[in-house]
Amino acid sequence: MKDFFYAIQDLFVDILFIPFDALRRLELENWWAANSVSWIFALIGLTAFVYWMKQLKGFNDRGEEDKSITSHSYL
Numbered sequence: 001m002k003d004f005f006y007a008i009q010d011l012f013v014d015i016l017f018i019p020f021d022a023l024r025r026l027e028l029e030n031w032w033a034a035n036s037v038s039w040i041f042a043l044i045g046l047t048a049f050v051y052w053m054k055q056l057k058g059f060n061d062r063g064e065e066d067k068s069i070t071s072h073s074y075l
Helices: 002-016 018-029 031-062
Strands: none
Touching (some): 018 031
8 A cells, every 4th residue: 555655656756746846947047937937827817818708798798698587497
């Protein structure tokens, strides 16, 4: 059983955390490059949020959204 938990540790430490270790080393060399990764993810999230809000506004403008008070029969 002990080997099972060591295998999980090896999986995470040696394989899955490699990108995080690379970012940690990059931050020591160049702070701007390390933070550019965060800005890229923030821009992707902002783009997805704007797209989603635009889609919701389109549904609202076309009147396709169900705005009834009781949306389920049991309410």
